Amino acid sequence: MSIPAIAPLTFVDDWADAFPDLLPGLWVSIKVTLIALVIGLPLGLLLAIANGARxxxxxxxxxxxxxxxxxxxxLVMLQLLYFGLPTAGVVLxxxxxxxxxxxxxxxAYTSEIIRGGLNAVPxxxxxxATALNLSRxxxxxxxxxxxGLRVAIPALMGFAILIFQASSLAYTIALPELLAQAYSWGSSSFKYLPVLVLAGLMYAVITIPAGLLTERAERRLSRHL
Known part of the structure; x- marks a missing residue:
C-alpha cells in the first residue's frame, strides 16, 4: 500500500509551475490598485471638502x-462600467x-475617512486663521x-490594502489579474486548490507588509497628534 504524498510537498511542484503564469497577474492587480488610488483619493478629498461647504x-x-x-x-460598479456603458456608446x-x-x-469611502480627519483639526x-483674516x-x-490628511493617513493606507484585495473582483470583467490567472491555470490543469492557495499567498506577500507599515505609520503619527 503506497503512502499518499504530503499535500504541501505536492503543492510545491504545482506552485513552481503556476508561479510564472500568476506573476504577471499580480502586476496587473498592483497597477489597477494604483490607478484606483490615483483616481479615488483626490476625488475623495474633493467630496470631503464639498461635504462641509456652506x-x-x-x-x-x-x-x-x-x-x-x-x-x-x-462588483456592481465594475459590471456597470464594463457592460453597461457600451450601451450608451462608451466603451472601456x-x-x-x-x-x-x-x-x-x-x-466614496475615503471621502468619509478624510472628512473625519478634517473634522479632527482643532x-x-x-x-x-479667521482672526488673521485668512480666507476660507x-x-x-x-x-x-x-x-486633516495627516490624521487620515493610517486609515487611508488601510483602505488601500482593501482596494488591492478588491482588485480580485476584476476577474469578472475579463481582466487578467491575479485571480483570473489562477482560475485560468486551474482550469487547464484541474488543480484549483494549489493554485488558489498560491494566489492567496501572493496577495498576502503584499498585504501583510503593507498592514505592518500601516500600523507603524499610525503609531508614529499618533505621537505628534
Missing part, C-alpha cells in the same frame, strides 16, 4: 454621491473599467487639509 446644494450633492458610491457594491477596456470602478468606490486653529480657501489649503 452652499447647501453643493453639500447635498456631495452627500448624495458618497451615499451612492458606498451603497453600490464594487477591462483595465480602465476596473481602475475607474474601484477609483469611484475609493472616492477648531481653535480655524478661529485663529487659504484656511483649508494651509491649515485644515494638511493636518
Amino acid at each position: 452652499a447647501r446644494v453643493v453639500r447635498w450633492l456631495a452627500v448624495l454621491l458618497v451615499e451612492i458610491g458606498r451603497g453600490m457594491p464594487a 477596456s477591462s483595465f480602465w473599467a476596473a481602475g475607474l470602478g474601484l477609483g469611484l468606490t475609493t472616492a 477648531q481653535g486653529e480655524v478661529e485663529a 480657501t487659504d484656511t483649508l489649503r494651509f491649515i485644515v487639509v494638511p493636518q
